[in-house]
Amino acid sequence: MKFDILTLFPEMFEPIKQSIIGRATQKNLLEINLINIRDFSQDKHKKVDDTVYGGGAGMLIKPDVVYEAYKSVKSNTAKVIYLSPQGKTLSQEKIKELAKNENHLIILCGHYEGIDQRVIDKIVDEEISIGDYVLTGGEIPAMVLVDGISRYIEGVITEESTAEESFSTIGLLEYPQYTRPEIFEGEKVPEVLLSGHHKNIDEWRRKEAIKVTYLKRPDILKQANLTDNEKEYLKQLENNRD
Ligand code: 4FD
Numbered sequence: 001m002k003f004d005i006l007t008l009f010p011e012m013f014e015p016i017k018q019s020i021i022g023r024a025t026q027k028n029l030l031e032i033n034l035i036n037i038r039d040f041s042q043d044k045h046k047k048v049d050d051t052v053y054g055g056g057a058g059m060l061i062k063p064d065v066v067y068e069a070y071k072s073v074k075s076n077t078a079k080v081i082y083l084s085p086q087g088k089t090l091s092q093e094k095i096k097e098l099a100k101n102e103n104h105l106i107i108l109c110g111h112y113e114g115i116d117q118r119v120i121d122k123i124v125d126e127e128i129s130i131g132d133y134v135l136t137g138g139e140i141p142a143m144v145l146v147d148g149i150s151r152y153i154e155g156v157i158t159e160e161s162t163a164e165e166s167f168s169t170i171g172l173l174e175y176p177q178y179t180r181p182e183i184f185e186g187e188k189v190p191e192v193l194l195s196g197h198h199k200n201i202d203e204w205r206r207k208e209a210i211k212v213t214y215l216k217r218p219d220i221l222k223q224a225n226l227t228d229n230e231k232e233y234l235k236q237l238e239n240n241r242d
Contacts, residue, residue: 001153002031003146004073007109008048010034012139016146024156040068049113063119070123078104080125083138087127099152109138171224173217175208207233
């Protein structure tokens with residue numbers, strides 16, 4: 001996957017060059033290019049913004065500068081994504097779809113000043129929001145999108161780690177996990193996990209997943225595929241909620 005990120009603040013992307021994503025770019029599994037929109041200013045003072053027609057506070061990013069930056073990276077197969085609070089809310093499904101179907105994403109980061117609407121209408125294919133809150137810029141949302149998609153690119157992380165949405169785990173949160181020491185601050189690891197009895201361990205983990213989902217995200221539990229025994233267990237949880 002190739003990501004071309006159009007931004008006025010390329011320095012903000014240092015964190016994504018680290019860790020797993022950084023390793024994946026070094027292994028050529030991903031390509032992440034940062035394009036400084038300011039480099040495409042025709043102006044002798046590298047000006048990128050101007051006052052708003054019709055009046056009002058603040059400045060707007062000029063359309064021609066964004067368009068020149070876009071033209072420097074555009075390809076026939078690229079999809080252009082604009083991160084904005086007005087976009088459709090990002091979901092795990094959307095992330096998987098983009099990872100599977102796209103090979104070149106051009107990500108446009110706006111900021112509080114905003115961008116002239118004409119260039120948005122001209123180049124943007126899809127407007128995405130990472131959630132219902134407002135930030136000073138689209139850079140952090142862009143990193144969220146790149147990180148989320150990169151997990152699904154083959155070789156970036158182990159395949160087991162992306163198998164989180166199987167038939168049996170849809171609608172369920174993860175069961176709790178434990179490592180050494182066996183006793184931490186007086187708290188023991190659940191006995192069944194030390195038993196080596198794999199059937200009992202699997203059953204316990206399923207029940208714990210159902211319990212944690214019931215307590216924290218009851219809204220997603222209707223999508224879960226539960227056995228008759230597990231439905232019975234869920235009824236018990238519901239009846240004991242006094
Ligand atoms: N919720 C998000 C994206 C960007 C952003 C901006 C228009 C403001 C939140 C375009 C207005 C970009 C999000 C920058 N805040 N701020 O995904």
